[in-house]
Amino acid sequence: MIEGKLVDLVPFEDDFATYFEQWMNEESWFRARVWERREPHPEDAVKKFIEKMEKNEHGALIGFQTKDGDPIGGVIWDHEWTRVRKVDAILFVGDMRYEGTDEALDGLLMLLRYVFETRGVHRVDAAALAFDEVRIEFYHRAGFSHEGTLRQHVRWDGDYVDLELFGLLEDEWPGYEQITAQLDLQPSGIEPKPKPEKKDEKKNGSGQQPG
DSSP: OEEOSSEEEEESOTHHHHHHHHHTTSHHHHHHTTOOOOSOOOHHHHHHHHHHHHHOTTOEEEEEEETTOOEEEEEEEEEEETTTTEEEEEEEESSGGGTTSHHHHHHHHHHHHHHHHTSOOSEEEEEEETTOHHHHHHHHHTTOEEEEEEEEEEEETTEEEEEEEEEEEGGGOOOHHHHHHHHTOOOOOOOOOOOOOOHHHHHHSSSOOOO
């Protein structure tokens, strides 16, 4: 676990794996991945994606949760280019109650903290669909610069949509403690959801693990 101001980064397992099948079939996931693909992701496809990211030597899937342990979503660093020391950054909010909150923004800041301050990258790339105002605002608040527009780059709901490109350099990153102090992050006060039963617990009916 890596502790932040409002959220903590945690391994993408246990509770997160339980939630991810639902999250991976919602629009927020597709907006984060900037594609229109909407066919359902069945359970085995979700497991394969998690396993693929676990084996990825140039990226990782990481969960983030509130201080109360309420799972919010995930962050991904991917396509690490070691010679240039750069990565792609992706944030997705699985629990849409947290969309646009400082908790979600802190998830992005925690990802930047990790790649800049632990992995020592030189540059972080990010992208957002032109209509995704919340994500674009987050990038600006986190210090990214808008570096260009790929015009009519994605098909979304039958229309062509621009893709906005952003970048952040290591000498532009003030450090996690400084930027969170500048932004004055505040908790949203959202009540944690009851934790769902794991599928093997449902099969037993008693909540006990198989013997």
